[in-house]
Amino acid sequence: EVRLVESGGGLVQAGGALNLSCTASGTTFDDLTMGWFRQAPGKELEVVSCISRSGSGIRYSDSVKDRFTISRDNAKKTLNLQMNSLKPEDTAIYYCAAVKNLGPWCSESRYEYDYWGQGTQVTVSS
Numbered sequence: 001e002v003r004l005v006e007s008g009g010g011l012v013q014a015g016g017a018l019n020l021s022c023t024a025s026g027t028t029f030d031d032l033t034m035g036w037f038r039q040a041p042g043k044e045l046e047v048v049s050c051i052s053r054s055g056s057g058i059r060y061s062d063s064v065k066d067r068f069t070i071s072r073d074n075a076k077k078t079l080n081l082q083m084n085s086l087k088p089e090d091t092a093i094y095y096c097a098a099v100k101n102l103g104p105w106c107s108e109s110r111y112e113y114d115y116w117g118q119g120t121q122v123t124v125s126s
Contacts, residue, residue, distance in 0.1 A: 002026045002115040004096045009120030016086050017123070022079040022096030022117055029077040033102040036070060036081050037110055038092035038122075048094070049081065050106035057105045064090075086124045093119040 008020040024032060035050035049060045049070040058070055069082040079096055097113035107113070 002032070002098060002100075004115055004117035006094065006096045006117040006120040009094060009122045009126075011123045011125065012086055014086060014088055014124055014126050016021075017035060017082070018086065020081040020083065020094055020096075020120060020122070024077045024079070027100065029072075030074050031100050032072075032098040032115075033100075033106050033112075034079045035097045035106065035108070036079075037095045037097055037113075037114060038090075039119075040089075040092040041074060043092075045109070046096060047108040047110065050108055052104055052106045053102070054104065059106060059108055061108070066093055076114070083122070084118060086122075088124050088126045090109045090122060091124050092122060094122050095119045 003025045032083045036048040039045045051058050051070045055072050067085045071080045098115040098119040099113045
C-alpha cells in the first residue's frame, strides 16, 4: 500500500523559509500525481500546490504563488515544497497527498487524492 511521510515542518519567523519533504513508498513513484494541502485551525483543508507525474504540470494556489515552489525527484521518490517569505497566515498542518495514474496533469481537488500523509505542522510567528 502507498505510504506517505512528511518532514520539515517547524516554527519560523515571518519572512523566513522552510522546506517540506514527502517520501513515498509502496508503489512506483512515477505513477503518482502529488499535491500539498494544508489546514489551518478552524478552517477547511485547502490546496497549496500540485505536480503531475512527470513534473511538467504544476499549479499553485493564489495565496502561495511566487513564494512557494513544488518539485519532485522521481529517482528518490520524494516530493518537496520550498516555502519562502512565510507569513503568519501560512500557519497550518501541511499534508502530502497522492493519486495513481491521474493522467498528464495534476488536480487541485482534495477529492481526487487517495493517499495522505500524517501531516507536518508549520507555524509562522509574527
